[in-house]
Amino acid sequence: MAIEFCSYGAIVERMEAGAFTALISILGRADDLEWPSVEIPHLCLSIDDIAAPMQGYSLASNAQISNLLRFGAAHESVLVHCQAGSSRSAAAALLLEIQRHPLQLNAIEPYVASFRSRYPFARPNRRIVECGDRELRLERRLIAAVKKVFA
Numbered sequence: 001m002a003i004e005f006c007s008y009g010a011i012v013e014r015m016e017a018g019a020f021t022a023l024i025s026i027l028g029r030a031d032d033l034e035w036p037s038v039e040i041p042h043l044c045l046s047i048d049d050i051a052a053p054m055q056g057y058s059l060a061s062n063a064q065i066s067n068l069l070r071f072g073a074a075h076e077s078v079l080v081h082c083q084a085g086s087s088r089s090a091a092a093a094l095l096l097e098i099q100r101h102p103l104q105l106n107a108i109e110p111y112v113a114s115f116r117s118r119y120p121f122a123r124p125n126r127r128i129v130e131c132g133d134r135e136l137r138l139e140r141r142l143i144a145a146v147k148k149v150f151a
Contacts, residue, residue: 002077003100005093005119007085011036014079022075024068026088028058033083043071049087051126060088065095065131072096091124095132098142108138109145116149123150 006014008027015023015038022041027033028048035044045064048057072078078096082088094115103111116122124146133142 003072003080003093003096004078005080005082005085005089007089008033008036008081008083010085011079011081014081018079019077020079021077022071022079024071024078024080024089024092026080026082026092030057031083036081041071041075043068047088047125047128049082049084049125060125060127060131062131062134065128066135068092069095069099069132069135073099086121087123087125088128090119090122091126091128091132094122094124094146095128095136098132098138099136105139105141108141109148112142112145112149 002018004014004018020040023036023038024043025035026045026047027035028046030048045068046058047060047064050057050059053059080089080092098111129146130143133140
């Protein structure tokens with residue numbers, strides 16, 4: 001049950017190297033990229049890499065993140081990508097990992113620290129984290145942990 005994330009440019013290489021059973025694409029209007037064409041289940045989410053509302057951009061919604069979590073739970077091995085592979089896809093991968101490995105609330109911060117040590121380039125999108133915290137009922141612990149660990 002693998003969850004991995006990457007940039008738009010690395011999709012083909014990662015798909016060939018891994019045995020993924022599903023793909024999640026998170027792209028926004030500002031990315032100006034085409035949705036990848038794949039022969040496995042594919043969830044496309046239109047979310048820009050922003051943490052607060054901005055005119056002309058798509059902010060992550062609770063409904064989108066709920067959909068992401070449902071889709072991720074239905075597939076064993078998921079590759080998540082965004083344009084750069086460090087913000088939106090990192091946040092989504094973090095949420096999917098936590099969903100698959102439920103944690104006690106006091107274990108969230110150490111888990112986030114472990115995620116950062118595994119992926120030092122990651123900077124999870126704060127809005128996606130906020131929505132995921134709500135959907136997973138983590139009582140704002142994930143929000144606080146990401147803010148502290150990725151400060």
